[in-house]
Amino acid sequence: MVEIEDIAEIFTKVTERYEEPVPIGGRCESFTYYRTEDLSEDDLNACAEYVAQRLESILSPQHPDVFLKLPGGYSFFAERLSAVYSEMIPGNREIPLEQYLESKLSNGFGTQYRGKNAILVTDVITTARSSLEAHTKATLRGIPVLCWATLIDRTFGPGPVPVVSAYTGDPVRLLTRG
Secondary structure, rough: OOHHHHHHHHHHEEEEEEEEEEEEEEEEEEEEOOOOOOOOHHHHHHHHHHHHHHHHHHHHOOHHHHHHHEEOOOOOOHHHHHHHHHHHHHOOOOOEEOOOOHHHHHHHHHHHHOOOOOEEEEEEEOOHHHHOOOOOOHHHOOOOOOEEEEEEEEEOOOOOOHHHEEEOOOEEEEEEOO
């Protein structure tokens, strides 16, 4: 069983701190940056196991029918999480992992999973804007979203569903556009 101390140690290795804020994506900045691409195979497996354990305790007795991988991740965390979680649940059934793309939703994908419980998965959530947009589009197509799963949560705020993460990162500052 993976413990919180193990996770903290993993993310300490990939944390960079700066005196001046650095851009994170196109909408925010922070004094802290997490190099998720530097996580080892063992680190990613431990994070997937930890998040799977948390999902099981938060969602039980419900279980997802599909994991929806949001665009932008580089770590293959979603693939690991899907595999680990599938092994944990009763019946040891495989839960499909689908790449979440707007074009797929519009071309029958939404119909395929209508009424199926989903978990949105990404590497890092900062402002939650892309996750919220994906959540809304899935819900409008009849796909209930149980929660969002991520390596690092930097949102610090309530959303429409729980955020289940391996690690809570330092805050980000939203950039204003004039």
